[in-house]
Amino acid sequence: MHDDAPHFFFSYAPVPPPEGDVDAGPPAADKKVLEFCDDLTRAVISMSGTHAPPSTVRHLDAADRGGPSTVSALHRSRTFVAVITRRYFTDVHCGRQWYAFTHRPQRPQRGALIPVLWTPVPTTARPVVVDLGLPVPDRPATPSYVDRDAAEGYKTGGLSGLRRDSDKPYYDQCVRRIAQCVVQAASRAPEPVPDDAEFAHLDEVPDAFTASSWHPLGIAVLAPDIDHLPPGRRDAKYGREPRDWQPFSDGYGTPLAERTAELARNLGFAPEICTYDEAEPVFLGQRETRRPWVLILDPWILHDPAAAARLRAFDARDLPWVTVLAPLADDPQTRHARGDLEARLRSVLPRRLSGSRPIQRGAMLGRIQNSEAFNSLFMELADTAAQQYLNRVPLRSSTRPSAPTEPPQGDQEAQP
The missing domain is CATH 3.40.50 (Rossmann fold)
Incomplete structure (x- = not known):
């Protein structure tokens, strides 16, 4: 595994700025998403034991959404964290990022694509089969503890709902579980392919969300x-x-x-x-x-x-x-x-x-x-x-073994 490869590519659909106000800075909704990215980065660093600086642990796709750094990160990132909102499936950049990661020559390992539910999305607004339950690591890892109410809050309102309801301990539990899945999947990631086998521009990549029918x-x-x-x-x-x-x-x-x-x-x-x-x-x-x-x-x-x-x-x-x-x-x-x-x-x-x-x-x-x-x-x-x-359709995006919602005996914060 390349030591300089980001543990995760952070893919999200930013809220467009008000018309004519391009210098207003990120909207409040984006600020909360970016705070989650920072929280996830800290959790990944803690659980993985890496000494790399936060900026190299993740690639935050924001500034040059289709530019060279995004293309490079999609080739090299070990996992892909998709922050799911209704807007995510209508954002052409997100669709291209999803397609680029899932169609790399070194096919992503099971669990390397990690959808994270930020806000609820109706089934009919999801053009791809995607599991929006709280991610669960593969065996033999013991899933880090998540309270039953936290899991239910995540299911019904997403991470944004847990933050909005001031359920900080529940939010932290879910972030730690997601980080556990990132660390586990990153440890299994294959080596990046040589540069000559990579696409050069993101606009060469299809949007994964436009080809799906009703x-x-x-x-x-x-x-x-x-x-x-x-x-x-x-x-x-x-x-x-x-x-x-x-x-x-x-x-x-x-x-x-x-x-x-x-x-x-x-x-x-x-x-x-x-x-x-x-x-x-x-x-x-x-x-x-x-x-x-x-x-x-x-x-x-x-x-x-x-x-x-x-x-x-x-x-x-x-x-x-x-x-x-x-x-x-x-x-x-x-x-x-x-x-x-x-x-x-x-x-x-x-x-x-x-x-x-x-x-x-x-x-x-x-x-x-x-x-x-x-x-x-x-x-x-x-x-x-x-x-x-x-839920009956086999998913390539993540692994869904059953996970306990009650704390295990002894250490409640098992490592991956």
Whole structure:
């Protein structure tokens, strides 16, 4: 390993200065990011035992974002710390840096690309598969201690949230864990390749974030059609196919599935509508899924014993990447039958209901009685399904062994 190679390349998307005020200095948001860079540098120096000055332990990409020093640092840095914000994925320099590091001739070792969550980013705003959990070092290292509340605060609000909430001990624990991962990955880094094998300018490198397409999303509908209604059910809400179901009388005149697909497109998804019959092989494990799913369920279908049995088989499987919404139609007949319909939902989805968050349970039990409530729930739960799906995809960026959240016996600050 070259002694002069930076332990980490610090990649972040700076906040643009106010228009016409180029001499204003870094915005307050950038100052906090730069303070984190200093904190991480000190932790890396402490844990690695290096005597190198801080300026050589890290490369802080700020002044010449595409210039010679950036290019040199991308060739030589042992690890790549990406400070993740929504802006990060729209910054062309960050996209090029990411691509340049992950496509070096000496392929980065597992764990050398270390995403750090600074502020929350919705799944649909992430054009690449990236794990935003708190990094965990590879075995046999014992992960440095992080309090359970610190890990949860990092997950929900990022490092910026921990700083803003004045949780200094929690922030320090997370910084030390990240530093531990940097030191471990840096110790395994391969030697840089000869100069003649390197790119010369960053503008020669593609932006890693522009080539990705929208996130796919399956929308499955389980509802009666007009020719297969439960006994006594009025037909005003139904059409010739299950996907024609319109539970809400809000004047739009379009089926709920089509309106859901339009909403999904606005959120950055590429939706595909199908019936439950078409999606069932995926739900029952007979065909591999290639997307997260939303199942829109009309509780009236559960008057059909065969449909109820199929839902019980669905519920028996562990499918965290499928979210279920069971809106109640807004007609008087449905309002009168609300208690019975909820009881039927409970009988076919016991496993999901027992292991779900309150918002998910409400969506499954028919507590969606207008289009505004449906839209709000869909936006949150579709993103949850997408994240669960992405968690199933093998990640090259970092290693995810399980890590204890309670302090180990003895020394709580184990070295890598």
